[in-house]
Amino acid sequence: MTPVHFYFDFSSPYGYFAAHRVDALAAGFGRGVDWHPILLGLVFETTGGRPLPSQPLKGDYARIDIPRTAGRLGLPYRHPSRFPVSGQAGCRAFYWLRERDPAAARGLALALFDALFVDDRDIGDPAVVIEVAAAQGVDRAALAAALADPRIKALPREATERAMQAGVFGSPFFIVDGEPYWGNDRLGEVAERLGTGPRA
């Protein structure tokens, strides 16, 4: 069976929530999950979108809704002192590691989310990404070299462009058997869809 495709930006609180839920949800239907970190900043160049905190009224709402949602889901959440942060270094590390060990890459993605949204660490800083990865058993020197490798540096943009071609414009975003779902709120619908299977 094809995996659930899960798209997210490392600076997205709702992406962090979904990251802690999507694997177990999909596994309940015998499905794996293909994780795709993307750069929402690049997406916004196409869509004209803006980061939530900078939007009048909507930013105020997000500051209420994000901790409220964390509470409902039973997930820890501390709003980062520096926010939003760049997901560049995290994306590079993820795609480099995925070439070697996909499960480790997913573990790193979760650890980066927790570093930002639980421990208030600035994962926009490549040095912090290396620290977080090292704590997961990743070789520091190899990762540091990878973060500066032009081939690896190109991967986040390529992943983001592929995502946009698939219709992705936000975080989190799910594609299940070709059917798109935007938002952590839609994981219930993702589950419904997984339960009924592809439409005839």
Add this chain to the structure above:
Amino acid sequence: MTPVHFYFDFSSPYGYFAAHRVDALAAGFGRGVDWHPILLGLVFETTGGRPLPSQPLKGDYARIDIPRTAGRLGLPYRHPSRFPVSGQAGCRAFYWLRERDPAAARGLALALFDALFVDDRDIGDPAVVIEVAAAQGVDRAALAAALADPRIKALPREATERAMQAGVFGSPFFIVDGEPYWGNDRLGEVAERLGTGPRA
């Protein structure tokens, strides 16, 4: 008990979905609903938002998600041939009628939503609003006069400004005992909130 405040734009498909759900949901918790049609176009002047159909990628998603959501909710939906439409005439008619008969105003709002999203009628045209209202038993001549009355014409903008002061930036939007919820997706959370009562 204070009512649930329900904000919507007449041109919002997700507002149409919520309009068919919110009264029964609130009544299940012994609550009434205060309906507030607003002009999202005015809100967007403040927030920099744009109508869904004109947004790259997000507009494509909406064209998938809106009929899909209608199907899940068991509500009829036909995408209007002219879209989006202005909610000015509908708002004026609503607020004028509400001064006389709040229940009739709510009935008119539902009839306007159905006219747009089921029967593909252009409710941006004041003549269509008058037709729809007349079918609900509203006096045509009195409504036609009201739509041109400067005091009535000012009401939609005033309602929209009050809504923005309360933090509203989208449609549908709900405020329950001061707690804001954005989106038809959040009616489940509105119900949870109504079930637990105000926070201590």
